[in-house]
Amino acid sequence: MNDAPSPVLLLPGWQNSGASHWQTLWEQRYGYMRVEQDDWQRPRRGDWMARLEEVLLAADRPCWLVAHSLGCQLVAAWAAHTRHGSRVRGALMVAPPDTEREDMPPQLHSWRPVPRQHLPFRATMVISADDPYCTLRRAGTMAQDWGATLVVAGALGHLNGESGLGSWDEGHLLLTALRST
Known part of the structure; x- marks a missing residue:
């Protein structure tokens, strides 16, 4: 039996997460794995869903997902269509855009x-x-539809590298809390 903690998969949004993005910093600091997509510039939902399914099925145990922006839409779309939802323990979904x-x-x-x-x-x-990509009201509706606990982090833009979050320790505490429940 494998007693190692479940892997954490990072799901960046459109155009990937750059060097100053908290997802990249978490990848470097904690060794989390980024799910690489074939096309970050012209993302196709079906292609991204297939890639996530492939990575989850290749993992030796269920994973945690950490999604930013379009990565949140990926989690919801994948979950709505997969027969392998049990391959995910839980998800931290940050700044979903209203597509x-x-x-x-x-x-x-x-x-x-x-x-x-x-x-x-x-x-x-x-x-x-x-x-700038999603109103509070619309994000609240998505959280309710998806059954997610909603946390408003304050006025921090798109919660990305341009938001000046650095390694975003507050976000990592939310992931740690989610993983401990």
């Missing part, structure tokens, strides 16, 4: 509609009060 907004770039149109199904695992969703 149904009229002003979303055309590269993200394949991410419509936003899935509405309840996730088959525990989830915590962290949002910012002034995220």
